[in-house]
Amino acid sequence: METVTIQKLSKTYPGGKEALKQLSLSLNKGEVFGFLGPNGAGKTTTVKLLTGVLAPSGGSCDIMGVNPNTQPEKAHLLSGIVTEHAQMYDNLTGMGNLIFYAAAFGLEQKEGKQRGESLLKELELTEAKDRKLATYSTGMRQRLSLARALLHRPKVLFLDEPTSGLDPESAQNVNQMIHNLASKEGITVFLCTHQLRYAQEICTRYGLIEHGSLLASGTIDELRTQAFPSKSLRICASAVPEKLNFVKRRANEFETQIQDKKEIPDLVRKIVEAGEDIYSVNLIEPSLEDIYFALTAGRKEDRAI
Numbered sequence: 001m002e003t004v005t006i007q008k009l010s011k012t013y014p015g016g017k018e019a020l021k022q023l024s025l026s027l028n029k030g031e032v033f034g035f036l037g038p039n040g041a042g043k044t045t046t047v048k049l050l051t052g053v054l055a056p057s058g059g060s061c062d063i064m065g066v067n068p069n070t071q072p073e074k075a076h077l078l079s080g081i082v083t084e085h086a087q088m089y090d091n092l093t094g095m096g097n098l099i100f101y102a103a104a105f106g107l108e109q110k111e112g113k114q115r116g117e118s119l120l121k122e123l124e125l126t127e128a129k130d131r132k133l134a135t136y137s138t139g140m141r142q143r144l145s146l147a148r149a150l151l152h153r154p155k156v157l158f159l160d161e162p163t164s165g166l167d168p169e170s171a172q173n174v175n176q177m178i179h180n181l182a183s184k185e186g187i188t189v190f191l192c193t194h195q196l197r198y199a200q201e202i203c204t205r206y207g208l209i210e211h212g213s214l215l216a217s218g219t220i221d222e223l224r225t226q227a228f229p230s231k232s233l234r235i236c237a238s239a240v241p242e243k244l245n246f247v248k249r250r251a252n253e254f255e256t257q258i259q260d261k262k263e264i265p266d267l268v269r270k271i272v273e274a275g276e277d278i279y280s281v282n283l284i285e286p287s288l289e290d291i292y293f294a295l296t297a298g299r300k301e302d303r304a305i
């Protein structure tokens with residue numbers, strides 16, 4: 001089921017900057033969609049259009065059939081948002097902030113308090129709940145902001161660099177929570193990030209954006225095939241017959257390029273039949289970071305032609 005639909009969405013800011021050029025995308029229920037791109041690519045602009053903060057210059061978008069531009073209140077009830085610099089009330093406690101925002105979302109006081117307590121626990125903020133926000137670290141603020149975004153049980157969660165101020169342990173904790181929200185509760189997550197390693201841990205699909213246009217989208221395997229049509233196979237063995245065209249990397253380590261993993265058994269058989277011993281066989285999978293740089297570099301070469 002589609003929860004977010006974007007069709008030929010464009011945004012030109014006053015002054016003429018074309019931040020988004022005919023972007024088309026759709027997200028399904030329970031997906032964690034990683035929206036990746038360099039600074040200024042148009043990620044935040046997309047989130048602002050999807051949350052009704054900005055009006056599009058062309059095209060359209062909707063959250064479960066609701067247009068955030070024409071029905072912002074309805075769209076806000078369906079979505080939660082965490083931005084890099086979340087603004088909340090420094091003079092209120094963590095819990096006080098959540099109670100305030102719960103009321104703003106229309107939750108009754110008792111329900112808001114209960115929901116706040118349980119989110120604070122999940123985000124490991126219970127001990128700090130009665131402290132004023134002014135005393136919170138960046139990471140604690142970021143986690144409280146996530147709790148605020150989840151108060152009204154949104155169907156779609158927009159996260160703009162949610163782990164940017166977090167130490168590795170807190171980032172892991174937030175990532176685990178995002179993963180659970182999507183896989184167990186069916187929330188659709190639209191995650192804008194530069195942190196490709198974290199993205200690879202939790203995203204189920206990706207979109208790569210540059211200069212306001214979508215370069216590529218798909219699962220990591222689809223993007224891998226697009227960026228690297230052949231794969232590197234590394235075999236550690238006593239030796240490899242010359243006719244198999246492996247390149248020797250170091251003592252007992254040989255590498256070749258294959259198109260498909262189905263080629264592996266035949267290669268292994270031929271090495272064994274030649275009387276050699278095999279110690280290990282590894283298909284080298286490029287990481288999301290490798291894929292990202294390969295696709296963005298490919299794009300730069302296209303432009304240079």
Ligand SMILES: Nc1ncnc2c1ncn2[C@@H]1O[C@H](COP(=O)(O)OP(=O)(O)OP(=O)(O)O)[C@@H](O)[C@H]1O
Pocket residue numbers: 013014015017018019037038039040041042043044045046
């Ligand atoms: N209010 C504005 N007026 C004019 N230009 C803007 C405005 N907001 C953003 N831009 C420009 O639009 C482009 C896209 O910006 P956007 O903030 O969407 O990028 P981003 O991908 O989120 O970048 P980052 O990763 O740095 O947050 C940039 O060139 C930016 O300078």
